Amino acid sequence: MEAPLAQAWLELPDGRMHWFDQGPCTIGRGDTCTLVLNVPGISRNHVVIQPKPGGGHYLSDLRSTNGTYVNGLRQEQTVALRDGDRIEIGEFPLVYRCQLTPGQAADSGQTSVQIHSGPCWLLMLDLIGHTAHTHAVGAEAASADFKHWLELVRPILLQSGGTINAYLGDAVFAYWRQDRHDAGKVGAALQALVRLQAAAPRPFRIIMHHGKIRISGGQQGESLIGTDVIYLFRIEKSTKSLGARCVLSETAAVSLQLDRTARPLGRHPVPDYPGEHAFFAL
Secondary structure (H helix, E strand, O other): OOOOOOOEEEEOOOOOEEEOOOOOEEEEOOOOOOEEOOOOOOOOOOEEEEEOOOOOEEEEEOOOOOOEEEOOEEOOOOEEOOOOOEEEEOOEEEEEEEOEOOOOOOOOOOOOEEEEEEEEEEEEEEEOOHHHHHHHHOHHHHHHHHHHHHHHHHHHHHHOOOEEEEEEOOEEEEEEEOOOOOHHHHHHHHHHHHHHHOOOOOOEEEEEEEEEEEEEEEOOEEEEEOHHHHHHHHHHHHOHHHOOOEEEEHHHHHHOOOOOOOEEEEEEEEOOEEEEEEEEEO
16 A cells, blocks of 8 residues: 655745655756746755655755855755745745644744744644545545645635644644734635635545644744644544534634534533533534
8 A cells, every 4th residue: 555645845935836756956046956946146056955764855055155044044054954944045935844744743942932822713624534545546646636735725824814834744734813813814714715625626624723822933943832732633533523524613613703603513522621512513
């Protein structure tokens, strides 16, 4: 049986995604580069990103004139990239993304500082039966389906102001800070995702919760911490048997004013969280 292919890519500031293949990716103004960026301040052969054994990538500056920066630090030696790393080639910004395995959460590192503490909407999008689909159609076809799906859901999240925190295997974890975004925009994004479920190349579940989290950041990226983050992951697993493709926690439904129009799913236990919890479906 074929295992799902891990995916990694660069996010460009105009919304495009450059997907990595199995070989090295050279970036620069030169026509022979894998990713050609005809932008002032970028050398003809500026940087190379190459796969490392076991997954992920290394970045090496190619003695460029204006340098290469990762999370604000100039890189003069080869460095291992992590999901969410912000790369500046000259002054051109890119974001490195790599699927993480479940439980491989982003770690903000020892020098992290708190960025925000407060209520947020938390969202998980989870492909249904991705491993079985890979076994049925092969790794390459399943990989193409994943790419197509991600290229459909990502604009909905970003255009509504959402922040994608991590790509966890066949799932996307995103959030909206309540102090920066109103419930109307978040609700509109949720409805757009529900509409997409009917047309997406692969079926997927939507899980949304609203709760208080702490966001910290450092040289190793951004980290979301709090019992409500863990609660989102718990309800993703514990509500699968309910059969709903879009599940909202009670706090999510109330905060988005959907508790009166959404379909009640009743009250159910959630592992490690006492009592029974109300859920709703769209």
